[in-house]
Amino acid sequence: MKVNGIEIVDTYAEICEMKVCRFLITALSEDLAYECALKTTGFGTSIIMCPCETGIDCRAKETPDERPGYYVQAWHCDEKTLERQVMARIGQCVLTHPTTAVFNGLEDAEGYLEIGKKLRYFGDGFEEFEEFGGRRVWKIPRMDMDFVVEETIGYKTGFAGGNFIIMAENLPSALISAKVAVEAINKIEGVVTPFPIVSSGSKVGSRKYSFLKASLNERFVPKLRDVVDSEVPEGVKAVYEIVINGLSLDLVKRAMKVGIESACRVEGVVRISAGNYGGKFGKHRIHLHELFK
Amino acid sequence: MKVNGIEIVDTYAEICEMKVCRFLITALSEDLAYECALKTTGFGTSIIMCPCETGIDCRAKETPDERPGYYVQAWHCDEKTLERQVMARIGQCVLTHPTTAVFNGLEDAEGYLEIGKKLRYFGDGFEEFEEFGGRRVWKIPRMDMDFVVEETIGYKTGFAGGNFIIMAENLPSALISAKVAVEAINKIEGVVTPFPIVSSGSKVGSRKYSFLKASLNERFVPKLRDVVDSEVPEGVKAVYEIVINGLSLDLVKRAMKVGIESACRVEGVVRISAGNYGGKFGKHRIHLHELFK
């Protein structure tokens, strides 16, 4: 199968279920809201060694307080850990940021993290409860203005590990292709790319060092194509992977499709593939060829 | 004492010693290097609930591989924790980012974190050692190009908790004053502001909730000035704090001085103060008045 003349490998991405929480950060101005969202979602590429997986979802079209805002996602395996991590990020990066507020960002939540409910104690008795546009919020005094934070923030089962792999005749092609793909994906509400662009894929365990849990996935490294059992075809000198987490399986599929179509518009791209662990980790599979039927 | 007509309170910032590690992230282009530095330093405002304190120090004027680069700082109480945290951030946010490399960024290190030395195992036997411009580096194969990472990254005793507090007649004044101050501070090499701007100060413990380790510092909250023992003078409606960590006590002093001078250029600023814990936590004190002698 080809998209815009570029070969799409007959393979699949392996999708895990994880818990995702989505919240809205608003602030007095666009730049304050965006800077806060950036800081709050840093160091969140993968739960292998990051405290949780995170990403900026999208700019909000409308917000409860009519101020500019960004939706943010945080991901972890279970809701307890997720609550702890979201609490830490909101407490350290949003509560402390000028003029911000936090609202629930999920309409179809399966459950709720008690964020405002616990964070309110920071107010040391000066906090106040309020109904605000049908939401239950706490107002915690700050030095600039009250921090408004919704009592609970919804979470649900999300779908992590959507991905595709771009192989190109040189590094600049792979890089611009990946960039253009991520731009297109980021226009879709409900998905995030926890890694901006992945330059280093991993495999489980290690061939050589038994003490390692994860190591280089040498099968996608162009310079090793002649010395290992490689997935890299001749003529490919650079490879990037795009990783996508989304609120539904359909959103992940749509993001993969749009991403691949955009990636294939860039000159020098040779082949699109996807990463999986032979089905050992994820419950779901997204076959690349099915995206284009 | 007054600076540009604005009262400087006769008080001091309390400075703790912590361990700081400084490294250089380079990449093929300016935006790749900066985006990586941003992601790597997210979720790093305070070790109260963040894994470590972090900040972008400055753009590098020159780099070992002649590519654009940014110096980044990471802070923690002891070198063991710091090594673990720096390893996680470099492993998750730099190794995985397109075209990046990492070099030591301290010339006067007291000791070294074994970053490249340990990270190299990720290469699963395909990693290679090299002398590069007098540096000992490991080259770990990636999908786009080798990740070059220096064997060890220096750390030293740094000085954390430099700060000053801006009090203004309204929120926009306090906000622009803080922003202009941070811009001026960020031009100084060797210091970082782990919080962009602090809108919510804390005190140790809590008056009301005995289970809390830290809570609102109500003494700096304008709206509570009539109900608590307040530091907020009449006419002040908004307050921000700037927090500064630096490689030397002199750098922290210089950053506080430059920051205060810039803050005082903004209309509507009424008073500059500083935060301390009565000397219980920090070994060092920086008196505001001494900065302007």
Added chain:
Amino acid sequence: MKVNGIEIVDTYAEICEMKVCRFLITALSEDLAYECALKTTGFGTSIIMCPCETGIDCRAKETPDERPGYYVQAWHCDEKTLERQVMARIGQCVLTHPTTAVFNGLEDAEGYLEIGKKLRYFGDGFEEFEEFGGRRVWKIPRMDMDFVVEETIGYKTGFAGGNFIIMAENLPSALISAKVAVEAINKIEGVVTPFPIVSSGSKVGSRKYSFLKASLNERFVPKLRDVVDSEVPEGVKAVYEIVINGLSLDLVKRAMKVGIESACRVEGVVRISAGNYGGKFGKHRIHLHELFK
């Protein structure tokens, strides 16, 4: 009348009819499209001394070539001058910019500027005509790829000079209020703010220098309030004006309303007014009070 507690003066903005042309710039990636739109719309605040009035309208949700794109507006008094100016800007700033294309951006045009039709001669015989998604375009060879430019670009009668004036108790309040207002206005498709924010209003002619066509409008300068017949109330120390051009009178009204509502959310704003020339210049009037009925 008050909005969020802030006085709205019972006055009006005076609106002129001008010719506006709207075109779409697309490119391979978001940043290329945006950088091109920025360069193309520079030096375009007012036809008093700029070659035409310009502004970035909005990011396109969809584009004919499925690439990222920005709508741009250009304004002048008559279509001949407008055609010359648009030709110069597209020829100098878009044709020469990497990977760009230009399409008509008006669905209800009154007439058409012959842009592609004339620019195609630059191709020196190597240009080719094509139907592209129902559009008539010329493909002019470039060093990176063909420049695709639509044969004609629509123009229509637009409405220029929408405005409101923010008066605040200090400069930072006026500045953040203006910034927040412009951010809100820029979310509305079909309007532009040719000046980012206006710090210097003019009046026709001069009191003192007879050779001047335009000079300072001293009535809105806070520091002159005691020496001239001033519009500035006591307690106001800074004033900004927001100027809005739009594709329809309704769009200008909507932008003024949204802008004023946003401006009034900022602390320290004292009064909102508007600028006019007593009805001498514009055919239309937008009364502030009517916006909030």
Added chain:
Amino acid sequence: MKVNGIEIVDTYAEICEMKVCRFLITALSEDLAYECALKTTGFGTSIIMCPCETGIDCRAKETPDERPGYYVQAWHCDEKTLERQVMARIGQCVLTHPTTAVFNGLEDAEGYLEIGKKLRYFGDGFEEFEEFGGRRVWKIPRMDMDFVVEETIGYKTGFAGGNFIIMAENLPSALISAKVAVEAINKIEGVVTPFPIVSSGSKVGSRKYSFLKASLNERFVPKLRDVVDSEVPEGVKAVYEIVINGLSLDLVKRAMKVGIESACRVEGVVRISAGNYGGKFGKHRIHLHELFK
């Protein structure tokens, strides 16, 4: 001759003398200064159809008023036209921008444009003269604060048309190579790139349309290599040109050298050349090979 393995053609860039004026724009904050510099330098790629050539030179390390600032350059053939154009840009884009000031930015001027001296009449009698740090400035009242503008702005003979041409095996390579080159050039104080990156070179006159002054330079268009007398070697699919104007011939040389070295670091670049008109236009020649002796 080769640089990093890439062929440098034995040719030269042809340099014209033009008049260049350099001024400093300062503002209350970094973003205000930068936004103003951007707007002021838009629509200024080439005097073929732009009112003048312009560019942001660099961020100022120090400024007379200690605020953030950017140096800007404007270019034209003679000082009269240059004065008119600089007056229009400062009057329309800087005077009107919040909190800005303008200072002379040339230490070794050959002559002076009367900018503040003429612009001051806009103050309609309310303007005031002042000595400010050894500079003669006019303070023109504005709605936010006085506009401070130096009485005269220096100009000198500058050197325009420095250039080199990047040829690559595909468009992404050429694009990233050009981008990396421009980033490196922009770190050099005293030079500007009036075009961000040039995708469309011109020749004087036209082969086919006698009424044209300039048309496509088909010799550098990859897709025409088989049908014209082409400069494009086999295997090259995309070409970009970088154009450099500088305050001295040495600065232009240094920028070309640094730019070429950076460009040659990018994978997929095949050849570096330069553009000239056989010596018909420019007094000076910069031979590529001499840069690397």
